[in-house]
Amino acid sequence: MRAFRSTRAVTTSGVRPAAILTDGEMIAAIAEWGQVPESATLYEFGNMVLLPGLVDTHVHINEPGRTEWEGFATASLAAAAGGVTTLVDMPLNCMPETISVAALEAKRAAAHEQAWVDWAAWGGVVRGNADHLHPLIDAGVPGFKCFLIHSGIDGFSWVAEPDLRAALKHLRGSGRPLLAHAEAPGPVETATGEIDRTGGDWRRYATYLASRPDESEVEAIALLIRLAEEFQTPVHVVHLASAQALPLLAEARRRNVPITVETCPHYLWFAAEKIPDGATPYKCAPPIRSAENRERLWEALQSGLIDFVATDHSPCIPALKNRDKGMWNDAWGGIASLGLALPILWTAMQQRGMGGDEGLSRVVEWLSAKPARLAGMTGEKGALEPGAHADFAVFDPESEWTVGEADLLFRHRLSPYLGAGLRGRVLETWLRGERIFSNGTIQGSARGREWVRQ
Numbered sequence: 001m002r003a004f005r006s007t008r009a010v011t012t013s014g015v016r017p018a019a020i021l022t023d024g025e026m027i028a029a030i031a032e033w034g035q036v037p038e039s040a041t042l043y044e045f046g047n048m049v050l051l052p053g054l055v056d057t058h059v060h061i062n063e064p065g066r067t068e069w070e071g072f073a074t075a076s077l078a079a080a081a082g083g084v085t086t087l088v089d090m091p092l093n094c095m096p097e098t099i100s101v102a103a104l105e106a107k108r109a110a111a112h113e114q115a116w117v118d119w120a121a122w123g124g125v126v127r128g129n130a131d132h133l134h135p136l137i138d139a140g141v142p143g144f145k146c147f148l149i150h151s152g153i154d155g156f157s158w159v160a161e162p163d164l165r166a167a168l169k170h171l172r173g174s175g176r177p178l179l180a181h182a183e184a185p186g187p188v189e190t191a192t193g194e195i196d197r198t199g200g201d202w203r204r205y206a207t208y209l210a211s212r213p214d215e216s217e218v219e220a221i222a223l224l225i226r227l228a229e230e231f232q233t234p235v236h237v238v239h240l241a242s243a244q245a246l247p248l249l250a251e252a253r254r255r256n257v258p259i260t261v262e263t264c265p266h267y268l269w270f271a272a273e274k275i276p277d278g279a280t281p282y283k284c285a286p287p288i289r290s291a292e293n294r295e296r297l298w299e300a301l302q303s304g305l306i307d308f309v310a311t312d313h314s315p316c317i318p319a320l321k322n323r324d325k326g327m328w329n330d331a332w333g334g335i336a337s338l339g340l341a342l343p344i345l346w347t348a349m350q351q352r353g354m355g356g357d358e359g360l361s362r363v364v365e366w367l368s369a370k371p372a373r374l375a376g377m378t379g380e381k382g383a384l385e386p387g388a389h390a391d392f393a394v395f396d397p398e399s400e401w402t403v404g405e406a407d408l409l410f411r412h413r414l415s416p417y418l419g420a421g422l423r424g425r426v427l428e429t430w431l432r433g434e435r436i437f438s439n440g441t442i443q444g445s446a447r448g449r450e451w452v453r454q
């Protein structure tokens with residue numbers, strides 16, 4: 001037996017001095033700080049914060065097929081360095097897209113002995129693959145992702161209401177959520193057409209922002225709420241950017257509609273007003289909106305209306321960002337930030353008067369417990385509790401540092417967070433009882449395994 005001891009352990013009953021007792025890969029018990037059994041090997045973390053390994057449910061690993069963009073080895077290294085012990089991979093940007101069991105098997109083969117952390121794979125809902133959903137459920141995917149607008153990937157078609165209905169019919173009663181990229185095509189097509197008709201300047205960020213208006217998110221979310229309510233099947237809105245959709249979501253929650261929502265670090269950190277023209281590493285969809293919008297997202301996160309935060313780490317080869325031309329309509333969308341979520345949120349929380357033990361509990365809820373719940377991992381991932389995996393991060397909440405290229409362990413060291421001054425740093429990461437990261441260095445071997453939903 002081993003004991004992991006800290007005066008600040010983030011437990012399900014708050015932050016307190018505790019000793020986490022483990023037996024092999026599992027947590028056996030949460031003991032009082034002073035009650036470490038004599039037979040246990042003690043790992044002493046002093047007043048550094050001991051928290052459950054983080055769970056990032058929105059990551060584009062891109063392997064197999066686009067491993068030159070990102071892959072299991074590099075993505076999971078970046079995760080380990082950021083205290084993230086579980087990744088859930090999105091079904092697109094890899095080839096084949098994860099829309100059938102055969103494609104899932106190709107992903108499993110690609111991940112073999114490459115992942116430093118545990119992972120799972122969302123299945124995809126695309127036009128015409130409704131017959132593949134049950135086999136994918138049986139094969140162990142935790143849920144499904146779809147797009148309501150063109151995804152940028154021709155092999156992953158977007159779906160409209162008839163396809164959504166067909167999918168929800170299959171998912172009803174399965175416990176698997178349907179995750180949706182919530183932008184409706186109508187308002188985007190209208191806005192983009194107007195920009196092109198009037199000769200808009202695509203180097204300006206304001207042009208890109210205008211091309212993906214708030215109404216697009218609001219319209220898509222209204223449809224998702226209607227269907228979640230009708231089918232009584234959990235629907236999850238990924239990467240909410242527009243605060244204009246919050247009243248609709250609040251009203252749906254009051255009616256107990258089974259709808260949840262995530263936002264991303266970039267919507268909580270950056271603001272449209274500060275994004276330079278031509279700075280395409282900031283491109284993502286939906287776009288980063290105003291500072292005022294950002295503060296409303298923070299309020300919703302604090303109130304619990306936004307359930308949690310996931311990175312939507314979605315890198316590409318640097319050439320596809322077309323930085324020399326800086327045209328927003330001619331650059332791949334997606335922000336690379338895997339492993340940075342904890343210090344980004346923690347820093348932003350200090351700026352808004354949140355912190356202390358209460359803040360630590362909240363940030364663990366947003367980055368670990370609640371994303372684990374979406375993927376059906378509660379009880380195994382996302383909390384320091386008996387029976388769960390011994391996945392830990394050791395966090396120094398006071399350390400201050402500046403993000404440099406050497407800190408980015410994903411494949412391409414290109415991110416709008418380069419140069420950001422952050423507070424809080426992950427010192428160690430443990431996966432199922434083994435240390436995989438310590439003071440800047442990866443340790444052990446790539447023994448991450450797939451988490452299969454039963």
Ligand SMILES: [Zn+2]
Nearest residue numbers: 058090312314
């Ligand atoms: Zn994404």
